Amino acid sequence: MTAAIANNPRFTVLDETADFIVVDKPAPLQIHPKKPGGPPTLYDGLRELLAFEMANGGQVSIINRLDRETSGVVLVAKNAATARRFGLAMQARSFQKTYAALVHGWPEWDEYTCRAPILRKGEVAPSAIWVQQMVHPAGAECCTEFRVTGRHTRSGRRIALLTARPVTGRMHQIRVHLAHLGHAVLGDKIYGADERCYLDFIETGWTPDLESRLLMPRHALHSRELGVRIDAKAYRWTAPFPVDMRTWLEPHPPHEP
Numbered sequence: 274m275t276a277a278i279a280n281n282p283r284f285t286v287l288d289e290t291a292d293f294i295v296v297d298k299p300a301p302l303q304i305h306p307k308k309p310g311g312p313p314t315l316y317d318g319l320r321e322l323l324a325f326e327m328a329n330g331g332q333v334s335i336i337n338r339l340d341r342e343t344s345g346v347v348l349v350a351k352n353a354a355t356a357r358r359f360g361l362a363m364q365a366r367s368f369q370k371t372y373a374a375l376v377h378g379w380p381e382w383d384e385y386t387c388r389a390p391i392l393r394k395g396e397v398a399p400s401a402i403w404v405q406q407m408v409h410p411a412g413a414e415c416c417t418e419f420r421v422t423g424r425h426t427r428s429g430r431r432i433a434l435l436t437a438r439p440v441t442g443r444m445h446q447i448r449v450h451l452a453h454l455g456h457a458v459l460g461d462k463i464y465g466a467d468e469r470c471y472l473d474f475i476e477t478g479w480t481p482d483l484e485s486r487l488l489m490p491r492h493a494l495h496s497r498e499l500g501v502r503i504d505a506k507a508y509r510w511t512a513p514f515p516v517d518m519r520t521w522l523e524p525h526p527p528h529e530p
Contacts, residue, residue, distance in 0.1 A: 284299060284302065286322075287511075292351055293351055293355055297512040298315055298347045299515070300344040301490075302314065302315055315347065336360070337368070342491035344512070345372070367502060371496075373514065374447065376457065378456050387453070387454060391443050391446060393405070408450075415450065418438040459521070460493050470487055489521075493521070495512070
């Protein structure tokens with residue numbers, strides 16, 4: 274695995290109180306450990322940062338989980354009472370989530386609400402990727418609101434910057450809906466033009482061949498804003514636009530002379 278996708282354990286604190294902490298998670302930092310001796314995770318880093326709170330009966334409860342390759346705002350409760358309040362707010366769909374995504378092509382629409390049910394592909398069709406989801410009539414209700422915020426041309430490729438607001442919260446929902454609409458997220462190994470990219474990546478790690486096919490080492494999806502009203506108080510946190518996505522919107526993105 275090259276340095277381009279090496280695990281980056283350095284997250285940035287966006288806000289902190291006695292009850293919670295909000296951080297900007299970089300990609301491809303994983304949220305939770307999957308096996309002993311694995312690479313550092315956000316959970317590991319938070320336990321170290323909040324060692325004093327942990328020693329005095331606190332806890333690390335991650336409220337909104339992001340995929341390994343998704344960057345951006347993550348809310349973490351420091352105690353059980355706060356975790357419960359945020360958990361109930363999540364169940365009630367009281368959180369407002371806003372994502373930024375770079376996609377292939379220029380949508381013909383400026384705003385679009387995608388209402389397309391999603392299920393795990395392996396339930397209805399052969400799939401070599403266990404977590405792969407797909408749009409299917411038998412799936413769970415899903416709704417995502419999209420808005421085009423910019424259209425760009427880079428090295429002859431049309432790339433659009435979108436704002437995505439998931440109304441529901443299904444696995445890979447934004448990426449599945451965008452692929453369904455014909456505008457897959459840049460760098461998406463599972464829902465891009467060739468799902469073999471994901472299998473090749475698992476087998477070989479990041480290679481020049483994968484770079485030519487995917488353009489980015491990770492999918493270009495960023496948790497830009499997270500908002501919630503709880504205990505009669507409104508909160509909203511924003512994570513800066515990540516450098517690796519921003520370069521595709523500048524005059525000379527990677528590898529363009």
